Amino acid sequence: MDNALFSRRRAERFAQLLDEANGGRRHHVRSRVDDQLTPLVGLGRRLGANPPEPEVDPEFRTGLRAMLLATAARDGIGAPAPAEKANNNRGALLPAVTARRARARGAVLVGIAAGAIAVSGISAASENAVPGDALYGMKRSTERAQLALASSEISRGQLFLDFARTRLTEASALRGNRSGYGAVLDDMDADTQQGVRLLTAAAAQRSDAAALDSVDAFLIRQRRALDALADNGSRADRERTTQSLALLASVTERADALRAAIGCGQPVGSASDGLGPIPATCP
Known part of the structure; x- marks a missing residue:
């Protein structure tokens, strides 16, 4: 294997090309290695669009889960490690470049x-x-x-919406647990806002409504699942579910308004809130 392929300069250029391919900011430069890296960028995009889904043997899954649960019960998970003795002299002399290398590592x-x-x-x-x-x-x-x-803000936004769907699945398993159900829906709403904010910002920055397609698809599935939860459960659970449905209604209004503003060429402006840029009304 040619070790030069993985030199720092080529790795940085590959990261730039991959970011551009995923909708990130374009770097107006040209490198001699672009022709060599282009096939790898195409492969990266295909893997990102259709990630392989390895099949896990059910017996392996069950056995691994039992082993991990036993280890967690014995040793604990997330327990603070014993504090190590600080070396103040060395810490005071640690240069900034060492800190950057530590972050890179x-x-x-x-x-x-x-x-x-x-x-x-x-x-x-x-x-x-x-x-x-x-x-x-x-x-x-x-x-x-x-x-x-994640290689771009659009990818991060889509991930946050995926996590919001996961939180909703968890919430359905916690109905009747008043504090647990509400806490998971709080996390779900936070993930929803994060994802919507990133995707609406990307759409406004590029004056391209394509990033809003992920928001629309998310809203359809999420609202349907939340409606099912709102029809069942205790009164407290139904009231909390209604709050999340209200958030989805606000997201729908924002996505529709932003799509209309982009369609009529109206500048979005710099004002924003928890759901991202606030579009101006089309004349």
């Missing part, structure tokens, strides 16, 4: 950890975990790793 480790989680099947074992389960922290850590590896 941390980003690489996040990617390696995310890949290891997916390959080993731990994410498969934790995918059905709900708040209160020992593996729920692992599930949320996997989501944070996915966000860290």
Whole structure:
């Protein structure tokens, strides 16, 4: 294998090309290695659009989950590690470049950890975990790793909407648990707002409503599932579900208004709120 292919300069250029291919900011430069990297960018886009879905053997999933739960019960998950003795002299002399290298190594480790989680099947074992389960922290850590590896703001926005759907699935398993149900819907609404804000900002910045298609698809499925929850459960659960439905109604209005503003060429302006840019009304 040619080690030069993975030099820092080529890796940085590959990251730029991949970001541009996913709707990110264009870098008006041309490199001698672009012809070599173009096939890899195409492969990356195809993998991003249709990620492989490895089939996990049910017996392996069950056995791994039992092993992880036993380990969590024995050793604990998320327990603070013993404080190490600080070396004040060395810490005071740590240059900024060392800190940057540490952050870079941390980003690489996040990617390696995310890949290891997916390959080993731990994410498969934790995918059905709900708040209160020992593996729920692992599930949320996997989501944070996915966000860290997202190649563009549009990808991050779509991930947040995917997480909102996951929170809704968790909420359906917690009906009757008043505090747990409400807390999961709070997280769901936060993920919804984050995703919508990123996607509406991308649409306004590019004057292109294509980014809103993900929002529309999300609204259809999410509203249908929330309506089903609103028809069942305790009175407190139904009232809390109504709040989330109201948020979806606000998202619908914002997406429609932004799409109309882009369609008539109306500038969006700089004003924004929790759902992103506030479009002006078409004349």
